[in-house]
Amino acid sequence: xxxxxxxxxxxxxxxxxxxxxxxxxxxxxxxxxxxxxxxxxxxxxxxxxxxxxxxxxxxxxxxxxxxxxxxxxxxxxxxxxxxxxxxxxxxxxxxxxxxxxxxxxxxxxxxxxxxxxxxxxxxxxxxxxxxxxxxxxxxxxxxxxxxxxxxxxxxxxxxxxxxxxxxxxxxxxxxxxxxxxxxxxxxxxxxxxxxxxxxxxxxxxxxxxxxxxxx
Amino acid sequence: xxxxxxxxxxxxxxxxxxxxxxxxxxxxxxxxxxxxxxxxxxxxxxxxxxxxxxxxxxxxxxxxxxxxxxxxxxxxxxxxxxxxxxxxxxxxxxxxxxxxxxxxxxxxxxxxxxxxxxxxxxxxxxxxxxxxxxxxxxxxxxxxxxxxxxxxxxxx
Numbered sequence: 001x002x003x004x005x006x007x008x009x010x011x012x013x014x015x016x017x018x019x020x021x022x023x024x025x026x027x028x029x030x031x032x033x034x035x036x037x038x039x040x041x042x043x044x045x046x047x048x049x050x051x052x053x054x055x056x057x058x059x060x061x062x063x064x065x066x067x068x069x070x071x072x073x074x075x076x077x078x079x080x081x082x083x084x085x086x087x088x089x090x091x092x093x094x095x096x097x098x099x100x101x102x103x104x105x106x107x108x109x110x111x112x113x114x115x116x117x118x119x120x121x122x123x124x125x126x127x128x129x130x131x132x133x134x135x136x137x138x139x140x141x142x143x144x145x146x147x148x149x150x151x152x153x154x155x156x157x158x159x160x161x162x163x164x165x166x167x168x169x170x171x172x173x174x175x176x177x178x179x180x181x182x183x184x185x186x187x188x189x190x191x192x193x194x195x196x197x198x199x200x201x202x203x204x205x206x207x208x209x210x211x212x213x214x215x
Numbered sequence: 216x217x218x219x220x221x222x223x224x225x226x227x228x229x230x231x232x233x234x235x236x237x238x239x240x241x242x243x244x245x246x247x248x249x250x251x252x253x254x255x256x257x258x259x260x261x262x263x264x265x266x267x268x269x270x271x272x273x274x275x276x277x278x279x280x281x282x283x284x285x286x287x288x289x290x291x292x293x294x295x296x297x298x299x300x301x302x303x304x305x306x307x308x309x310x311x312x313x314x315x316x317x318x319x320x321x322x323x324x325x326x327x328x329x330x331x332x333x334x335x336x337x338x339x340x341x342x343x344x345x346x347x348x349x350x351x352x353x354x355x356x357x358x359x360x361x362x363x364x365x366x367x368x369x370x371x
Contacts, residue, residue: 017251020254020256022251025248025251026248026251029244029247029248030244033239033243033244033247034239037237037239037243038233041237048346051240051243052346052347052348052370053370054243054246054247055243055246055247055250055347055348056348056368056369056370058246058247058250059250059253059348059350059368060367060368061250062250062251062253062254063253063254063260063350063365063367063368064260065254067260085370087269088266088268088269088370089370091268091269092268092370131228131232132231132232132235132236133236135228135229135232136232136236136237139229150229151233153226153229153230154226154229154230154232154233155230155233156230156233156234158230179222180222183222183225183226186225186229187225
C-alpha cells in the first residue's frame with residue numbers, strides 16, 4: 001500500500017476488505033482491536049459480556065463494511081458500536097459485577113492472567129509492577145465517565161480525538177478539557193492512596209510499639 | 216496546575232499499564248479475524264430497528280419483570296420480528312417475516328449454523344440457541360423471486 005495519511009490508509013483498508021481482501025481485514029483488526037477493547041473495558045462488564053460485545057462489534061462491521069458513509073472514520077464507527085453494545089449488555093444483565101469477577105476485571109482478563117503472571121512475562125522490575133497496580137486501582141476508583149475516557153486514552157495504538165469522542169458519545173471539543181480534568185482526578189486519587197498507605201504504615205508502627213509496651 | 220507534558224507522561228504510563236495488565240485477549244483477536252468468514256455478498260441487510268431491551272420506554276426499569284424480548288429487523292422489502300425467551304444455552308426464538316412467505320432460515324451463531332424453515336404464513340420457531348451474538352439469514356424458497364436477507368448481529 002502506498003504510504004499516505006493515516007486516514008487514507010484506513011479508508012483503503014476498508015475498501016479492500018469490503019471487496020473481499022482478508023489481509024486488509026486482519027490489518028483493520030490489528031489497528032482497532034485495542035480501541036474496541038478499551039471501550040468495552042471502561043464499562044466494567046462481566047467477562048462473558050465483554051467478550052460478546054467485542055465480538056458483536058466486529059461481526060457488525062463485517063455486515064456494514066461495504067456501506068459505511070465515511071470509510072476513513074471506521075475507528076469512530078467501531079467505537080460508537082462498541083459503546084452502544086455495552087449499554088445494551090448493561091440493560092440486559094445489569095451493571096453489577098460479582099465481587100470475584102470485579103477483581104478479575106480490575107487485574108486483567110482471566111484467572112491465569114494475574115498481575116504477578118504479567119510481571120513474570122514482562123520481566124519487569126518490582127517497582128514497575130507496583131506502580132502499574134497503583135495506577136490500575138486508582139483508575140478503577142474514578143467516576144464512570146472519567147474511567148471510560150482514560151481507559152480509551154490508554155488504547156494502543158493511541159486513538160484520535162474523533163474516535164475518543166465516539167467512544168464516549170461526547171462532542172470532540174470537550175475531550176481535551178475532560179481529559180485534563182480526569183487526569184487531575186487520577187493524580188488526586190494516587191495521592192490519596194499514598195497518604196492512605198503512609199497513615200496505615202504509621203498505624204502499624206504505633207500498634208507495634210503498643211504491642212511491645214503491652215508485652 | 217500540571218502542564219501538558221506532565222499529562223502526556225501520565226497518559227503514557229497509563230497506556231503502558233494497560234498493555235501490561237489488560238491486553239486484548241488473543242482468543243478475541245482470533246475471533247474478530249475469523250468474523251470476516253461471515254461476510255456475504257448476496258444478501259440484503261436487515262438492520263436492527265427495535266430492541267425492547269433498549270427501546271421500550273422505561274426498559275431499564277422493567278428489566279427482569281418478565282415478558283419476552285422483542286427484536287425488529289428491517290430491510291427494504293422484508294421485515295423480521297423476533298420474540299426471544301429463555302437464557303443461557305436455551306434461548307428460544309419465535310418469529311414472523313412480513314410480507315409472509317415460505318423461506319429457508321439459517322441461524323448463525325458462534326462458528327455454527329442451524330437450519331429452520333419459515334412456513335407459508337411467514338412464521339418460524341427455533342429452540343436451543345446459545346447466548347452470544349446471533350444473526351438470521353433468510354433465503355427465499357426455491358422458485359421464489361425475492362433476494363436473501365441477513366439481519367444485523369445481536370447478542371442474546
